[in-house]
Every structure is written in structure tokens, then in C-alpha cells.
Amino acid sequence: MLTLPIKKKSIVVEAIQYDKASIGKAQNFCDKMKYNPHNNEYYIETLEGTMLVTEVDYIIKGVKGEFYPCKADIFEKTYEEVE
Numbered sequence: 001m002l003t004l005p006i007k008k009k010s011i012v013v014e015a016i017q018y019d020k021a022s023i024g025k026a027q028n029f030c031d032k033m034k035y036n037p038h039n040n041e042y043y044i045e046t047l048e049g050t051m052l053v054t055e056v057d058y059i060i061k062g063v064k065g066e067f068y069p070c071k072a073d074i075f076e077k078t079y080e081e082v083e
């Protein structure tokens with residue numbers, strides 16, 4: 001079997017940057033967010049399980065409508081705004 005170089009398909013997804021001051025916008029965008037009053041944090045139900053979303057993380061809506069958090073530095077290296 002030969003190993004060939006491949007390139008990831010270019011797709012457009014939606015994302016919002018999370019900050020606690022505008023939690024309502026994040027909750028409107030992502031209906032999978034759950035609040036944990038014991039540690040005053042929000043979590044997102046993802047395909048891989050429950051993940052903590054922290055201040056300035058991006059919340060990404062995937063191609064099948066799934067949500068997941070992404071650290072800001074990774075997001076900025078991986079994604080760019082579409083006009």
C-alpha cells in the first residue's frame with residue numbers, strides 16, 4: 001500500500017468566541033452548553049464527551065451541527081474569517 005500526501009477539505013463552519021460577560025450569545029449559538037454551579041463553569045456536550053469551555057475559547061459548530069470548544073491560539077492558527 002502506498003502512502004500519499006493528502007489535504008484536508010476546505011469547509012466553512014460557524015464559530016463564536018466565548019466570554020462570561022456575553023454568556024447569552026454563546027447559549028443562543030450553542031444549545032449544548034450546560035452550567036455547573038459547583039465550579040461556576042460551562043461545559044459543552046461534544047461527540048467525544050463533555051468538555052469545559054473557558055474564557056476566550058471559541059465554540060465551533062461543525063458540519064453535522066455538533067459543537068466543540070477550541071482554544072483561541074489553535075483557532076487563530078487553523079481558521080480564518082470568510083467574507
